[in-house]
Amino acid sequence: MSDDATISVLGPVEAEEGVEALRRSSQLALLVAWSVSEPHRAGEVALVPPGTVATLGRGDGIDGAPRVAFVRQRPGVNEATGPLGGLGLSRDQLRVTATGAAVAIERLGRKPVTLRGTEVDRCSLRPGDVLDVRGQLLLMCVRRPSQLPARRRFPLEACGVFGEPDALGMIGESESAWKLREDLAFAAQAEQHVLLHGESGTGKELAAQALHQLSRRRAQPLVARNAATLPPGLVDAELFGHARNYPNPGMPDRSGLIGEANGGVLFLDEIAELPLDLQSHLLRVLDARGEYQRLGDATARRSDFLLVGATNRDVASLKPDLLARFALRVDVPPLRTRPEDIPFFVRNVLARAARRSPALVERFVSTVDGVSQVRVATRLVAQLLSRSFDANVRELEALLWRAIAASRGEAVDALDEPQAPSFEARPGEVSAESIRAALIEQEGNMTRAAVALGMPSRFALYRLMKKLGLEVRDADD
Numbered sequence: 410m411s412d413d414a415t416i417s418v419l420g421p422v423e424a425e426e427g428v429e430a431l432r433r434s435s436q437l438a439l440l441v442a443w444s445v446s447e448p449h450r451a452g453e454v455a456l457v458p459p460g461t462v463a464t465l466g467r468g469d470g471i472d473g474a475p476r477v478a479f480v481r482q483r484p485g486v487n488e489a490t491g492p493l494g495g496l497g498l499s500r501d502q503l504r505v506t507a508t509g510a511a512v513a514i515e516r517l518g519r520k521p522v523t524l525r526g527t528e529v530d531r532c533s534l535r536p537g538d539v540l541d542v543r544g545q546l547l548l549m550c551v552r553r554p555s556q557l558p559a560r561r562r563f564p565l566e567a568c569g570v571f572g573e574p575d576a577l578g579m580i581g582e583s584e585s586a587w588k589l590r591e592d593l594a595f596a597a598q599a600e601q602h603v604l605l606h607g608e609s610g611t612g613k614e615l616a617a618q619a620l621h622q623l624s625r626r627r628a629q630p631l632v633a634r635n636a637a638t639l640p641p642g643l644v645d646a647e648l649f650g651h652a653r654n655y656p657n658p659g660m661p662d663r664s665g666l667i668g669e670a671n672g673g674v675l676f677l678d679e680i681a682e683l684p685l686d687l688q689s690h691l692l693r694v695l696d697a698r699g700e701y702q703r704l705g706d707a708t709a710r711r712s713d714f715l716l717v718g719a720t721n722r723d724v725a726s727l728k729p730d731l732l733a734r735f736a737l738r739v740d741v742p743p744l745r746t747r748p749e750d751i752p753f754f755v756r757n758v759l760a761r762a763a764r765r766s767p768a769l770v771e772r773f774v775s776t777v778d779g780v781s782q783v784r785v786a787t788r789l790v791a792q793l794l795s796r797s798f799d800a801n802v803r804e805l806e807a808l809l810w811r812a813i814a815a816s817r818g819e820a821v822d823a824l825d826e827p828q829a830p831s832f833e834a835r836p837g838e839v840s841a842e843s844i845r846a847a848l849i850e851q852e853g854n855m856t857r858a859a860v861a862l863g864m865p866s867r868f869a870l871y872r873l874m875k876k877l878g879l880e881v882r883d884a885d886d
Contacts, residue, residue, distance in 0.1 A: 440749050442749075450490070452571065464502075466499050544786065678718075
């Protein structure tokens with residue numbers, strides 16, 4: 410599955426001009442993954458194109474040097490948000506230098522800085538690296554386009570407030586999140602059957618609800634059913650219904666799911682769980698005329714409905730004739746491909762927990778300027794950013810509830826469990842070129858180079874260099 414949400418062309422659809430050009434123009438950026446004193450700043454980014462040399466810290470600084478500028482990226486707009494605040498930062502905390510392949514960080518202030526649990530004075534950040542400034546500010550290195558593609562079909566009134574769920578309940582400010590919104594808006598206007606494809610827990614049902622609300626059928630019913638719960642012997646009765654007194658006298662008239670969805674949308678979750686022979690029962694009704702026949706009826710009926718199917722299985726598990734009826738396919742991205750949205754999910758899940766279970770969460774809640782926020786330790790967010798989330802948002806919610814239960818202080822804190830595997834266990838993610846660059850940057854110091862590469866020790870770096878056929882003298886090449 411693609412890392413980004415995409416509309417897959419199973420029939421002719423309008424091309425998405427400019428998206429690839431914007432992706433090619435992406436650059437390194439520092440994303441505010443969490444701020445203890447300014448939780449509303451989560452998700453803001455500072456674009457750091459090659460050649461950038463700037464200072465990051467609290468307020469306007471003291472030496473007149475160029476400052477790292479943060480913005481809120483939304484489609485077609487970069488909204489400047491001003492300097493960071495919070496007493497937990499020095500005025501001149503970090504010097505930021507971008508080389509194109511990495512962002513070099515030098516500590517200027519007295520506040521300690523840690524990368525992967527190791528205190529550092531200098532390091533290089535690559536996409537995915539997370540830097541913690543004194544447990545007050547968490548910065549994540551990401552790649553972002555200079556500007557997100559302009560909004561084309563997703564309605565302005567549905568966009569909502571930055572970082573909060575939009576009017577349709579969807580969360581995220583990443584490029585993937587906005588691409589998903591645009592894809593759903595396109596599919597809603599296309600009046601074609603749609604297949605939602607995505608891993609378990611990615612929010613396919615929410616996407617189906619959003620598609621319905623974005624369509625001209627929003628005032629008509631959204632009929633939803635998990636296809637895996639359809640009894641094999643009763644599929645036709647469940648889908649198409651039956652006439653009065655069929656199959657036994659006294660049986661009431663039944664319209665079936667397809668009759669109930671007339672004029673609206675039928676959402677069949679886990680549609681690939683239908684056996685292949687039963688999938689064929691849907692073929693005729695999904696053609697243009699929408700014809701079907703209830704059990705016990707002598708004449709055919711018609712239903713004007715759109716089918717939205719969803720599956721987490723390979724689309725090849727669908728009967729080819731049924732797959733061909735889905736003119737559009739929307740891929741719903743997994744959480745691990747959009748880590749910059751994790752802080753928003755954290756904030757939303759904890760806010761809901763505070764509303765629904767105040768007795769369990771109230772000791773973590775503080776109110777500033779009339780706004781209530783759940784206090785969160787930066788190391789919890791860092792821990793979540795290190796996970797792959799096989800079960801996606803469901804797994805994230807479960808982990809946050811475990812963190813609430815286990816936390817003993819005034820903030821929801823990290824769980825006491827093993828961290829994600831280090832680069833030592835994933836050597837393919839560190840290239841020979843990256844090692845040479847780190848050694849040159851750190852003037853041959855193996856310990857500092859290991860830290861810059863996110864490795865646990867210089868010995869891990871030695872072992873990886875041996876695997877890659879490198880010697881220390883290669884740093885002078």
